[in-house]
Amino acid sequence: MDSPTGQRRISLDFQDGGLVDSKMEKFETEYEEQGSVKRQYIAATVANLAAMVAGCCMGWTSPTLPYLESTKYIILTKGEEGWISSILALSAAIGPFPAGMTANRYGHKKALLGTAAIYILSWILLTAAKGAGLMYVARFLFGLSIGATFTVVPMYVGEIAEVLIEHSYPWIKIRGALGSFTQLLCTLGFMYVYSIGPYVSYISLGVACTAVSVLFLVTMLFIPDSPYQLVKRGDREGARKALQWLRSKSSSGVNKELNELQVAVDEQASQKTSLRDLVATRGNVKALILSLGLVGWQQFSGINAVLFFSQAIFKMSGGTLDPSIATILIGVVMFLASGCTPLLVDRTGRRFLLLTSAVGMTLSQGVLGLFFFLRHIDVDTTNIGLLPVGSLIVYIIVYSIGFGPLPWAVMGELFSPKVKSTASSLTASFCWVLGFLITKFFQDIVDGLGTHSAFWMFSVCCGLAGMFVFFLLPETKGKSLQEIQLLLEK
Template sequence: MAKSVENQVEQTKVLPQYVAALVANLLVASVGCAMSWTSPTLLKMDSGETDIPASSDEKSWIGSLTPLGAVFSPFLAGYTADRWGRKTTLIATACPVIVGWVLIACAEPARSIPLIYVGRIIHGLCLGVAFTVIPMYCGEIAEDKVRGALGSFLQIFVSLGSLSQYAVGPYVSYLVLTIFSATVPFLFAVTMWFIPESPYQHVMAGEEQKALEALQWLRGTSVEAVKEELAIIKENVREKMENKSTPRDLISTKASVTALYLSMGLLGLQIFTGIDAILFYCQDIFAASGGDLDSSVSTIIVGMVMLLASACTPFIVESLGRRILLLISAAGMAVSLALIGTFFHLLNNNSDTSSIGWLPVVSLVIYMIVFSIGFGPVPWAVMGELFAPNVKSMASSIATSFCWFLAFLVTNFFPTISKELGSDYAFWIFGIFAVVAFVSVFFLLPETKGKSLQEIQAILGG
């Protein structure tokens, strides 16, 4: 038996797992496009490059309807992923993403803001599905040694989708940008067809032979070499079925209640430190700053930094503790938000800012770096470590919906706050929340790195 296990380990290949995760995360890239589509497009509306007239209130709704749509779909996504499968759910999600882009494309000749609203809501619903099902799929297809790396792809592909909008959007028409964005979910749907379903899903459906074939493809081995792993999966699925949770289980123990408020607190602070407002309105921010660099170039720089920082995150997360990364991230965001707020304060008071025209770009580059190594990925990772397995899925859906509801509030009211109070106060408010994040993590969050589930539950229940 030992020899058999040894041979299995020697023969296992990780490349097929990376390929499957890369293809699955193309759907995340497509919703990343939807998230940042507003950055170049709202400026086109302001400048008259498109025939769609939009008031400031309408532009706020265009920006915020996508996160609002994402509030409702995580619960449905969990059900459909279990009922019809992870792969089927993801491929089916690509269809409405494309429909959303078609509606947005038709909005220009029709001069119709409501068509954009509907397209943005559809994209939001798909965003909630992608953020719920893709981590589930990647976690189930991965071996332990690559699970962390595959899990980090989500943030990387969100950054890639955002960068594509920042890099392409300013230089093409409204219609061309929309067509370009629609090609990503189409490419995903075509390529995902050739990727296997999660072996866990096959086992839950009683399809043992298909589970063996999926494992064989994912591990790059013979069927015989993965039979032991299949037995482990079957045992895990059996335990999951026997320990199905109810909403009451989330508040039945002190450990679960503590895990819930810590998770929702971290995700709330992630949103209230301004990331969605910056992603959705990045080019608007740089245009308002009147800096030395063209706003399009500044936005591309920020997008590239976010992508590179996201790509480095897996190595940093595993080498340092969760608390230290969150503390560094909160401190860095507080400083960078204070700096950009000060710049806008000087600008709004007619001070000469010509000598510090570089400050908005540098501040947001620092912000993106520290966000991408800390408050971007770590709250999601910590949430996965805090909850017991029987309530993890339900808790994740609740926390994800809560996160997107707050994102809706921030993206909807950021333009109004910037207009009524000034961009300086908007960024200072985000900076205050970054300080709150630092204090909260320092005093309330236990370190989870290197601790077992039992140890974490004991700490939370103590």
Template sequence: MLSLPLANLLIASVGCAMSWTSPTLPKMESGETDIPASSSEQSWIGSLTPLGAVFSPFLAGYAADRWGRKTTLIATACPVIVGWVLLACAEPARSIPLIYVGRIIHGLCLGVAFTVIPMYCGEIAEDKVRGALGSFLQIFVSLGSLSQYVVGPYVSYLVLIIFSAVVPFLFAVTMWFVPESPYQHVMAGEEQKALEALQWLRGTSIEAVKGELAIIKENVREKMENKSTPRDLISTKASITALYLSMGLLFLQILTGIDAILFYCQDIFAASGGDLDSSVATIIVGTVMLLASACTPFFVESLGRRMLLLISAAGMAVSLALIGTFFHLHDNNSDTSSIGWLPVVSLVIYMIVFSIGFGPVPWAVMGELFAPNVKSMASSIATSFCWFLAFLVTNFFPTISLELGSDYAFWIFGIFAIVAFVSVFFLLPETKGKSLQEIQAILGG
């Protein structure tokens, strides 16, 4: 289905924005750009994008309902481009504040994309592919990140920005030719347009999609009749349990270090002093993350959510312990020449187990734990919470690495991976193959 990859181009675009710091901050530090940045300024450059993403999910949900999913997404591509323009202007102006503003704008767009893209794709996808949509999002984030790792180290500051700005431009142009969500048309009372959208999406006749339209109309009717308030999130034991389980999974997802690794990947390898060039090592890790993300749908349905999360947490704990131990030896002047390969291997393992488990699965589980009438609100709250934690991690990781050492930074992430394993083992029920009613009964029991 062509519409799904086209819509996810915006996710690839914000993936570029997320990982732009990985090849760029080392250039600022080494003087390759005309914008020298202190350690503190680099921390803010890295962390302002997730901070911007904290505030936009709530507005994104309103905009998607008020003006439509497609219109909201196309409109979001424009400030993404503006953000890149500001970053480009920052070099001749030698202006760190311009970079700050551009990064915040990218963060606001990031929050919109992560809220509206899953909503839009979930509404246009056929049932048989809907279960893989969470992995689809992860694939395009990985694709955007990998593009920065591959291109960034070998081109100038300006060329990387121009390259990155092309992606949201392509999205805005191609998205015009993709129909609006049929759910949006039904909510607006545009039944004929909903039929035409379904016909385009399914590649069949209008008669063949009338049955699907009837189901959509019923779903929309139920949604309109069961509008939720914040009180509904804490009105039943099942909702409260779903809330703390979802928030707990996202808390552990971020506190196991993924954003610090994505944002500062090249710096991490440079600090390790290994034989392999830090740019090449970063490309290897990014490629592994992309390939692992592509394999995730097969594992989710065959192994179940709990097993994947347990494997993921255990693998992250081991890999983080190993890389922390390497930095401990390296920073204490031990001879690490014989294990110079360890940081790359450790982060490759980390990316594999994260991409098949704690990357996509917490979002999939969240979608299964909440009742339909509170799912949208819970998603907005969880997304904001997730990005706030990402801001804290990306802001304080360089400081912790500088003050305590990279060994302690990675060991702290490893401790949270152990906490994740124990929490999933004792607290999280398996949702694979269970109906909404069965899940709600388990949570309320």
């Protein structure tokens, strides 16, 4: 029964005219505050501004390299352009490891503030660059920050969010909703840089992106650290204040959750984790194979090549639509499609969305390869000039609802808490190494074998990704961690 003060009475029964507690069998009245989820959304949004900055960094090459080529503001060779695009992915493979250690020792908030400072420094260096050397340094630092972002932000959001919150609506899994913010804000970063990049100068674009990094740094100062990390460092009072702010509750209203955090920290402290634990059980080995496989096929779908070189791809297609407009359209579609994923994933299941994504990417990349093949053999493509735009829109939609966010979501469900942190860093590093190789050699494949061959190769990889999901990946929808672990052990 709800009280006028926004509190509810817990589990009381009437028996023989007396008031009896159903569990303790004694007279006792307890109250639990309702609280609010608004500040959890605020904190998750602020933390994921780091993902928006990461999207700006990754999408920066698409409008900038054509701008430099046309204006000669900075003269770069094709090889230098390849390194400027790909070095980010190489250093992003390194970033998760120091970021994870920093977060565990000093807390997620300080790790994110440090990431924000590196972002700002990197944008300043990039904006001031007059040649490839300083651009290499800036892009390398970007990669370290991006690797840190995609390691620390999901952990932070997962630790500040309550598992279940009761609204006047059906029960909502707040943790799943907040977890989807990373992909959403990252695509917002792409859309931001795609939208303004073609219409401003090199320096103006750098200033605009620096502004987002500064916004992230300033707002993060006002957001509390993870209560779990505060308890882990022995700051129980700090954890209490963080919980009060995040839950919008009084000091006594967070006692239960604070005690549960203390138990969880104590249990975790008693367990030593090493790389050997990743292969200690049959279930962990299968989880590792599935996780590496999913992020591997994600990269072999060609997503980084498409996003880093989208404007150049549209320019090569010779279509009737302005390449900069087409790129903006891709960014908008990616943002909107990413917003649909949280609404679909718990209704349709992971396997269905991944299979749909794989089939859609196979067909769209195959059609795109066919278009470039027709141009390669000098067939007039004037009447189908919009085909590349349509193909890439389909590709981005199906990628954004499947192989974009779900490999990371599935990974979080496959591993036990004991090895999840180690597995996350290893998987993220593997993902970025592949991203570096594909981004670095995409232009070489285009120059040597033709644009059509590059997209047909991606199409074949997408088909193999679908077979991987169909034959090897179990459905994790609606299953508890224990059920998933038993499923993997079979």
